[in-house]
Amino acid sequence: MATPPGLIVTVLYPRSSDLKFNLNYYLSHHIPLATKIWTPHGLLGVTVGETLAESTEFAYTITTQWKDLEAWEAAQRDQTGLKELMSDVPKFTNAEPIFVVAKVVSKE
Template sequence: MAGGQVIVAYPRKEGYKFNKEYYLSTHMPLAAKHWKKHGMKSYTVTELSADGPYTYSVVIEFESAEGWGAAATDPNTKDVMEDVPNFSSEQPILISGGVISRETV
């Protein structure tokens, strides 16, 4: 099974701020612009339930786990990470790995 996945989660904290419109219209297209050349295939943004520890999450699909490794070390990724304060008061948590199984049910 090929593929890599990155999960980005934004912590829910007292007084947090998150600009959903900016995130969708500016930040994620910026990430896609820089990471597509490394095999970024898609992303799914989710507004999480109000009783959980995170406000929003995004699942980013790459052609391979190595693709995310290349994207993470790309000099342009600095632009992506430095954009976070433009829409979020909290730094995200990143979790990544290689896909070992995928089923459609």
């Protein structure tokens, strides 16, 4: 049985009139890079969503599932991995990602 997540981190990319987002690059390069760097710290999975309504505040929502808060914090302390990931962001978007960290309180 797979480990249930104890924490989710949602990454939001705001919609704007000048938004650039290379979804192909994001899916083929950035997500595999994040998975490679963060799985040893406790990343359990990633779900990428593209919002359907152009009237919504965010164009893309990414949900990452983590073993627990300690796993997320360990990933954030990995300065080498974090630097590599953040330096990759301008290669696929001009948006500043927003991170929302939440403890899982229910899973159906």
